[in-house]
Amino acid sequence: MKKLGLIVNPIAGMGGRVGLKGTDGVVKRALELGALPRAPQRAKKALEVLKEISNEIEIVTYSGDMGEREAKECGFKTKIITAVENEFTTSQDTINAARKMLEERVDLILFAGGDGTARDIYNAVKEEMVVLGIPAGVKIHSPVYAQSPLRAGKLAKQYLQGKVKLIKEVEVLDIDERAYRNGNVKTRLYGYLNIPFEKRYVQNRKAGTPLSEKAAQNAISLDIIDNMIEDTLYIIGPGSTTRPIMQNLNLPYTLLGVDLIYNKQIVGLDVTEKELLKHISDKPSKLIITPIGGQGYLFGRGNQQISPEVIKQVGKDNIIVIATKEKISNLQGKPFLVDTGDIKIDEMLNGYIRVITGYKEQMIYPIKT
Known part of the structure; x- marks a missing residue:
């Protein structure tokens, strides 16, 4: 035994x-x-x-x-x-x-x-x-x-x-x-x-962001800003890839927290799950996230404020994934991962999602639970 x-x-x-x-x-x-x-x-x-x-x-x-x-x-x-x-x-x-x-x-x-x-x-x-x-x-x-x-x-x-x-x-x-x-x-x-060790079961270590990506991150942020819809709440997830959005709007931000924008103005900084649910209850909402470098996680690592209930209310169609081409390349063809803690939400996210990789540049990338 x-x-x-x-x-x-x-x-x-x-x-x-x-x-x-x-x-x-x-x-x-x-x-x-x-x-x-x-x-x-x-x-x-x-x-x-x-x-x-x-x-x-x-x-x-x-x-x-x-x-x-x-x-x-x-x-x-x-x-x-x-x-x-x-x-x-x-x-x-x-x-x-x-x-x-x-x-x-x-x-x-x-x-x-x-x-x-x-x-x-x-x-x-x-x-x-x-x-x-x-x-x-x-x-x-x-x-x-x-x-x-x-x-x-x-x-x-x-x-x-x-x-x-x-x-x-x-x-x-x-x-x-x-x-x-x-x-x-x-x-x-x-x-x-x-x-x-079995490669398909274990996660990679988190990778840092090289300086060469900053220009690409800035281009992505300009695409996001140009396409923001009035009277829509934008949930900005954590990470260095989302940071230029806030910087180019001249808004305060929390690099490792979740911030909220409405009509290009801050309505919430470093919000909790409870605060998120309150804000999205009466407003059309979009969620902007980036995968963790080297690992590929969209949810379940470092952004637990964006809970299964938040994801359910926002809906997969309103999730905007942003990632530089280098970040995508570093995944070596492996899919994005989700680990929300809710099997039904993970299954809802399974499939494919559009990724903004530059100014007016997009690609379709797989998600696997």
Whole structure:
């Protein structure tokens, strides 16, 4: 029988929809703003796939929301290695859990969280174990994560069955969340973890924006501005590709937040999911987003304020994707990805979408859930 270590960081991703761009150090604030746990549900989606081989697996996990509840609800044989004593779990809880699993010599550590969680796993086990992340955080730059909870479950299943043999050493990346909330991205390499590798299941690391793209981004912004419709709300997603739109309109902006424009004037800066839903309830709306460089995600990474309900109300036909030709080229033919947390919304987005790549230049590009 295989031993599967399961670690769930129950507070991971809670800051996303309420506009906090992360959860490190702001759990109480996120709860005050109405944030709900995200990681437990995403962990269960991965475990649902593994239920097909539940008679071949024993799950080794922590108590309560750090894995016990999710494993038992999915019907797995479960071994609890210790209990969590704090009201809110901490990074030390994750480190302790991973170290215990190292002692237990589990075959694979499957963990749900974000880049901070991956960093904690690294601090605990370094390169001594094989691990795999279920994406549940706000910002996920590290390639230790699968593309979605479903793909995490599929890859874990195939690895435990011996169908995936390749183990790859990948980067553990994280950013300074305080600087991130102020619009500055400071990414640091912490080390490396070993993951079971199957290209179709794991995500790439996030790529930076080269200076050569600035002119192309500016051309895209001018196309957007020239075609703005009066009395229509424009939701401007985060990223350096959308920033020139605000700059050319001489408007304030939040580089890593979601801003709102109406008749070329700011009506909301760094808005939350709740504020977005209020604004779009009585106005025709369009959503402008750009894929994450190197990964290709349109939704589910760094823009959780644009929730499934927001996407549903705006509608796929009113989503405007912008990306330079270089950003598209760097995807090497791989489709855009979506991981909203709502299967029906992901399926709605599946297919093809128009992408603005320059001034009066467009292309059609695939989306795959």
